[in-house]
Amino acid sequence: MNTTRTETDKAKSQSAIDAATEYWTDAWQRSFLTLEALNERGNIHLAQAAKEVPNVLNFGSELVLDGRKLERPVNYGLVSIVPPDGAATDPSKPPIVVVDPRAGHGPGIGGMKPDSEIGVAIRAGHPCYFIGFSPEPMPGQTIEDVCRAEALFIEEVARRHPKAERNPIVIANCQAGWQTMMTAAIRPDLMGPILVVGSPISYWAGVRGKNPMRYLGGVLGGTWLTALSGDLGAGKFDGANLVANFELANLANTFWTKEYNVYSNVDTEKERFLSFETWWGSPVLTNAGEMQWIVDNLFVGNKLSTGQIRSSDGLRIDLRNIKSPIVCFCSWGDNITPPQQALDWILDLYDNVDEIVANGQTIVYSLHHTIGHLGIFVSGKVALKEHQEFVSCMEMIEAMPPGLYEATIVEVTDKTENRELIDGKYLFRLEARTLDDIRAFGVNNADDEKRFAAVARVSEVNLGLYRTFGEPWIRAMMTERTAEALRQTHPHRLRFRMFSDENPFMAPVKAAAAEARLNRKPVSPDNPFLALEKRASNWITTWLESLGEVRDAMTEAAFLNTYGSPLVQAAVGLMAEPNVVPHHIERDxxxxxxxxxxxxxxxxxxxxxxxxxxxxxxxxxxxxxxxxxxxxxxxxxxxxxxxxxxxxxxxxxxxxxxxxxxxxxxxxxxxxxxxxxxxxxxxxxxxxxxxxxxxxxxxxxxxxxxxxxxxxxxxxxxxxxxxxxxxxxxx
Structure with missing residues (x-):
């Protein structure tokens, strides 16, 4: 009996040794393969930075108009997408123009994958165009210049397609959404339906406990830090700062799960990781004046949806002037542009649906349940059905009478009536809605509106103080060489470059990774040490998520208490206006x-x-x-x-x-x-x-x-x- 027990113990001990050996062999190999992926990522980052116009488009393109050669030059350009082999376009169909967001990253995300917006448009037979940009802004260019350039681009697209029955359809992602809405308000004759995807337009909107990014302007004391960043950049604002803000919104993903996902699935995940990081790791620049205009007028001032922005020639930019059907695609899983920020501009403009009808506007919105901010316009498989249905049903949307509608997309079944009238496997339906349906998503109360109004005024004060006492000193000390050195040492760029070939310690990694790949021995899924690794990863993820939740709760509490203070509101003059309603467009x-x-x-x-x-x-x-x-x-x-x-x-x-x-x-x-x-x-x-x-x-x-x-x-x-x-x- 003792002999049997000894043999059993030896077998268990040997089994544990075998499991440990198997796990550590695999872990060692995964480590070098992950370092190799990081090395490739760093080299791609350097290669992209060396290009004049880097992009991640997955389609061939031909330059049509170079915005740098316009009378009011901008760093934007219009390209025509070359259909892949076997794809044909219908000259009678309206062209589709995809406008990429200049929100810190480089261009191309709207056409990054075969199943992206551009891919969907081409498969539907539409001629397709893309509006992107180069990393360096033109001297003196403004947001208004960019809007006017976009109008010229769309005019050119329409001119090139005289047989098309309708004006070009415009798909605008994130930052490009509000930019395109401004363009359409200035030139309401240009565009067909406008699809704005994950685009923040009503910047104060949100609900407590869920949308902490809207509080950042307040807790940072307004927009003076933006002015400081522009001065430290010698007149240019580094998009890496915006990327860093996005990353800090999700601590777990940024500091653990993204890289761990590569490490744990290095045999299958590498290509997807590098594809995304090619775009994510190519920050671009904006003129300091452009960025200051954005944060002053939009993020902190919230002046677009309330009609407080005027062009250089005095024209008020009123979104009610837009005559094209407007389609807003947003998601509950988007922590950058929650549905409230994507839709509450409608509440800012109108008191009821009758006003929308009287104004002749057709507004459609669609809500995804889970997809995140980037996925909503990268498309891929998650939001593919929505993009396909929007493109195929744009003619229907354009034919709808004025009003407010929600687009619902359901899968066709054997019980669906008149299936022969349905294109594809999904049924696209527009259901009439009222403003109460949007209010039900959550709106600010009057006290919250006053808090944000107080932030806007405090921001003006702090910005004025910085302009008077800080800016002259900073500008006197900064040179273009110093600014470039600061940009190159930005943490967002350093984390790419430190693993590139610029680091001599990465030289042995390639040989070690090649050896690991040659002798690859993946660990078995039921290995107990692998289970411990995944448990540790879950613990780290949970801890970082909890840390982020605590940070967000503290941020919200600081914002609410500070800007809800009667003393602060009185100091900026709000208490002298007890009946002020700052969050609605003026009656016209x-x-x-x-x-x-x-x-x-x-x-x-x-x-x-x-x-x-x-x-x-x-x-x-x-x-x-x-x-x-x-x-x-x-x-x-x-x-x-x-x-x-x-x-x-x-x-x-x-x-x-x-x-x-x-x-x-x-x-x-x-x-x-x-x-x-x-x-x-x-x-x-x-x-x-x-x-x-x-x-x-x-x-x-x-x-x-x-x-x-x-x-x-x-x-x-x-x-x-x-x-x-x-x-x-x-x-």
Whole structure:
């Protein structure tokens, strides 16, 4: 018995030795392979920095316009994307322009992967263009110059595609979103639908306990640090500072999980890691004046959505001027641009949906549940269905009457009605929403609004003090050579360069990694030491996440207590304005007068038009309780349109204008809108019969009607003396 026990103990001991040997062999090999990956990352960083216009585009491109040669030069450029072999573009489809964000990183993320925004656009048959930038800003360029250059670029795209039925579709990511919205407000005639992806536009918005980045301007005392950074850069702001801010938002990912993920999966994860780090590790510069304008007017001042920004020639930049449909794609998993910051500009501009309709704007939003800030416009597999559906259904969005809608995308099943009218495996649906739906995501109360208003004023004071007492000394001491030395020693760049070939201690790594790869022996998944490693990693991750949560809670508490203080608010003059509401655009008497004139004009339009107007009004009336439209109804409309003779075929612009007017008539006086249908539709006449046939087909295309919708059908039938629905549909 003792002999048996001894043999068992020896076997266990040998098994433990074998497990330890297996684990440490694998760990040693993974260590050198990870160092090799870091070495390659560092070398890529140096190679990218040496390029005149580095980018991570995964598609061929041809330069169309160089912004550096414009009358007001900027470091932006327009390129045409060369479709891959086998891909063809349709000249009748509107071109798609992807605008990359200049938020610290280099260009190209919108086309970084085959399944990115550019890839989706090309597969859908659209000619595709890309607006990117070079690392060095042009001397004296301003944000306004960039907006004007973007307008010139889009004009050129439209000029190159005369056969396209509509203006170019613009997809703008993150920082490029608010930039494009400004451009569209200045030049509302230029663009087709605008898709802004993960773009912060209402900067004070958020909810307590979840969105700590909005407090940074306050806890840092305003924007004087931005001015200091620009002076230390000899007139240039280093984008590495912005990247560092993004990284500090997630301590666990930055200081542990990103590199550990490579180490633990080095055989499969290396290429994905290097692909992303190529973009992440190429920070660009902006003029100090550009960055100061951004933080003063947007991040701290929140002046864009409240109409407080004016161009150099005195034009107020009012987002209500935008006539293109606006689509906002955001995510609950985005800690950089939460849904409130992506959507609350709508609350800043409007008091209710009726104002949106009266202004003629179509606003659509879509919420992803989990994807993070970068993934939302990198696309890849996580947000691929949203990007595909947005691109394929842009024509439908453009045809929608004014209002506020939420886009929902659901997978098609065997029970889905009229599947033949659906393009692909997802059903795209637009559901009418009110401003209360956006308010339900969380809004600031009046006290929080005053806190942020206090930050804006404190920032002005501190910036003035720095300009007066600090800036002259800093500028006198700084030279371009000193500024460049500071940039090269920035921690964000150093962590790349320290593992590059510039470090002589990395020389042996390549040989050791090659040896490890030649004799690679991955550890078995059930190795107990591997389990201990993963447990330790989880502990480190949890500790860093907890540390971040404590930091964020302390930041929020410091902000709320400091800027909620009556003393601070009194010192900056807010207590002298107890009824001030700083977070809403000013009433525009001219716009209100125009709305009143529109209502008066509509009063004479109830009996104007013909059968097409009547059928469309009836459709709006029937479907009004549901407040939704999906691609099946629009596809049926297109089929009907295509069967019409060319001289009776409505263009998309004509259809949208008609839909806008008929919706406004129904909203203004629903009873009158329906009782006058008999003036437009005359059953028995060919034109009216054709329009009624179209109405029958479109009404049932999205599926069964609700009881309320059926009762509305019955009322129209009685008014016109015709049957629209058969018994099966009626029941």
């Amino acid at each position: 008497l001219g716009r209100q007068r125009a709305a009143a004139e529109l209502r008066n004009a509509l009063d004479h339009r109830y009996e104007a038009g013909g059968a097409d107007e009547g059928a469309l009004r009836a459709l709006i009336y029937i479907r009004k309780p549901d407040g939704a439209a999906d691609e099946r109804g629009f596809r049926m409309l297109k089929i009907i349109r295509d069967t019409r003779k060319a001289n009776r075929r409505l263009t998309l612009a004509q259809f949208r204008g008609m839909a806008k007017e008929q919706l406004q008539l129904v909203l203004l006086d629903e009873e009158r809108a329906i009782t006058t249908l008999a003036k437009l539709l005359h059953p028995g006449e060919p034109e009216s019969d054709s329009a009624l046939d179209a109405l029958r087909a479109v009404v049932v295309a999205p599926g069964p009607l609700t009881q309320e919708e059926k009762s509305r059908v019955v009322r129209i039938e009685k008014l016109l003396g015709v049957k629209l629905m058969n018994a099966q549909v009626r029941n």
